Amino acid sequence: MNIYGKTLKMLEDYFKSNSENPAKAKIVFKAIYKEKVSSFFDIKNLSLPVLTKLSNDFTQELPGLIKMSESDEACKYLFRLTDGHTIETVLMKHDYGNGVCVSTQVGCNMNCVFCESGKLKKVRNLEVHEMVGQLLYLTDILHIPVSHVVLMGIGEPFDNYENVTSFIEIITEQLGLAIAARHVTISTSGITPKMLAYAKRQNLNSLAVSLHAPNDELRNQLMPINKKYPITGIIDAAKRYTENCNKKVTFAYIMIKGMNDSPELAHELAALLRGLNCYVNLIPYNKTRSTNYEPSDKEQIAIFFDILKQHGINVTVRRKFGTDMDAACGQLSSDYENSI
Numbered sequence: 092m093n094i095y096g097k098t099l100k101m102l103e104d105y106f107k108s109n110s111e112n113p114a115k116a117k118i119v120f121k122a123i124y125k126e127k128v129s130s131f132f133d134i135k136n137l138s139l140p141v142l143t144k145l146s147n148d149f150t151q152e153l154p155g156l157i158k159m160s161e162s163d164e165a166c167k168y169l170f171r172l173t174d175g176h177t178i179e180t181v182l183m184k185h186d187y188g189n190g191v192c193v194s195t196q197v198g199c200n201m202n203c204v205f206c207e208s209g210k211l212k213k214v215r216n217l218e219v220h221e222m223v224g225q226l227l228y229l230t231d232i233l234h235i236p237v238s239h240v241v242l243m244g245i246g247e248p249f250d251n252y253e254n255v256t257s258f259i260e261i262i263t264e265q266l267g268l269a270i271a272a273r274h275v276t277i278s279t280s281g282i283t284p285k286m287l288a289y290a291k292r293q294n295l296n297s298l299a300v301s302l303h304a305p306n307d308e309l310r311n312q313l314m315p316i317n318k319k320y321p322i323t324g325i326i327d328a329a330k331r332y333t334e335n336c337n338k339k340v341t342f343a344y345i346m347i348k349g350m351n352d353s354p355e356l357a358h359e360l361a362a363l364l365r366g367l368n369c370y371v372n373l374i375p376y377n378k379t380r381s382t383n384y385e386p387s388d389k390e391q392i393a394i395f396f397d398i399l400k401q402h403g404i405n406v407t408v409r410r411k412f413g414t415d416m417d418a419a420c421g422q423l424s425s426d427y428e429n430s431i
């Protein structure tokens with residue numbers, strides 16, 4: 092077992108089941124996440140038999156770095172997991188701090204037509220420690236401070252719900268990585284039942300929904316998952332989240348030239364979101380090698396933006412991360428897979 096896959100509660104249960112004081116879990120958490128011990132035998136205030144048992148039961152292995160590509164704004168890391176599969180993680184350098192975009196699955200089954208990762212197909216869910224490991228590699232090995240986390244790398248986080256919620260518990264735990272809960276964002280393609288379950292938790296984490304179209308006909312073309320979970324249910328679930336968690340929901344809208352960027356669609360989007368406590372984040376499409384889509388022109392994005400504004404929608408345009416370093420979603424990993 093990998094110790095980085097255990098929440099504080101799980102570790103307390105581990106000690107209880109071994110007839111030990113569960114308070115020892117806090118000592119272990121503090122030692123591995125705060126004091127960064129690389130051997131269990133370096134943990135202070137625990138007896139030798141306890142340390143021996145810990146080192147027999149757990150490992151502290153992190154994913155191995157294969158390759159990285161860097162620009163002024165971002166850095167993309169390709170990691171190898173113990174079973175040989177590869178995943179990618181992206182560091183985004185913001186004015187307000189560093190954000191890390193974490194992968195949650197090997198490949199992805201959602202098949203969004205504009206996405207490289209969808210072409211990799213889901214191989215398996217990531218274990219909790221494999222998600223925590225992506226962050227720890229950056230913070231502990233590369234000594235990069237991280238203040239924000241988005242679950243927006245390869246994979247659909249809500250298709251790996253249990254592991255993702257444990258991951259968030261660990262990284263937001265004060266004795267763990269202590270990332271502020273509001274600085275953790277789950278990004279979903281719109282798995283409605285899991286959105287509702289997430290809303291029920293009344294958590295402080297943020298929610299982003301990849302919408303990319305204001306009607307089912309267009310969204311079905313871009314995101315096949317929409318046939319299973321259509322837009323009405325997504326909007327209802329988003330509303331539930333905003334009410335239960337008292338937070339805005341973010342809708343991501345990738346701007347694809349000639350596909351979803353017309354003024355008519357901007358009006359339709361505004362009508363769809365009217366009255367919802369939300370932001371819209373317009374993202375110029377990041378062109379990939381294996382799709383024929385092009386990013387919308389700047390002028391077209393400006394028109395779309397203005398229409399949403401006129402309708403009173405909170406809207407921003409995200410600067411592109413990674414276009415100058417070939418970092419479109421999933422591309423580094425698929426290039427690597429293709430080359431071996």
Ligand code: SF4
Pocket residue numbers: 199200201202203206207208209210244245246247280420
């Ligand atoms: S955009 Fe996200 S959900 Fe869609 S295929 Fe790519 S990784 Fe999966």
